[in-house]
Amino acid sequence: MRKGIYALLAASMAMALYAPALPAAAAPQPTRPQTVRPMDPDGLLWAYSDANFSGRSCSWGGDSAGWSSCGFNDVASSVRNNGYTGQYDAVRFFKDGNYSGPSMCLSRGDSWSNLANQRWSDGSNANDSISSHFWTHLCS
Numbered sequence: 001m002r003k004g005i006y007a008l009l010a011a012s013m014a015m016a017l018y019a020p021a022l023p024a025a026a027a028p029q030p031t032r033p034q035t036v037r038p039m040d041p042d043g044l045l046w047a048y049s050d051a052n053f054s055g056r057s058c059s060w061g062g063d064s065a066g067w068s069s070c071g072f073n074d075v076a077s078s079v080r081n082n083g084y085t086g087q088y089d090a091v092r093f094f095k096d097g098n099y100s101g102p103s104m105c106l107s108r109g110d111s112w113s114n115l116a117n118q119r120w121s122d123g124s125n126a127n128d129s130i131s132s133h134f135w136t137h138l139c140s
């Protein structure tokens with residue numbers, strides 16, 4: 001009997017030792033992706049080929065005169081400005097390459113989950129049409 005108690009104690013101690021690792025290992029996994037979960041700022045502009053931040057993605061820390069360099073010319077259906085707070089933390093998008101044509105601006109920390117609901121400065125639909133962007137001071 002005494003041997004059994006020691007074995008039980010040893011088992012309890014072993015479990016206590018491993019207990020800190022258990023919550024992470026046993027954490028419930030989401031049944032589907034949390035596509036609209038806020039992200040910590042990473043200093044990047046993110047673009048996605050599909051709505052709700054899904055499909056292929058591309059990100060930029062600086063300006064881009066042509067999104068074709070990322071295989072993203074006229075492709076984006078959702079975007080997220082995940083930039084750091086600073087002097088140049090808003091993003092101005094352009095319908096054409098080389099920062100030309102109609103534009104629209106997205107403030108830091110903001111996102112458009114479906115560009116089909118967004119309009120360019122000329123009123124045209126913004127889905128599958130972004131071709132360039134630069135970082136700027138303010139959206140105004």
Ligand SMILES: [Ca+2]
Nearest residue numbers: 095129130131
């Ligand atoms: Ca375009």
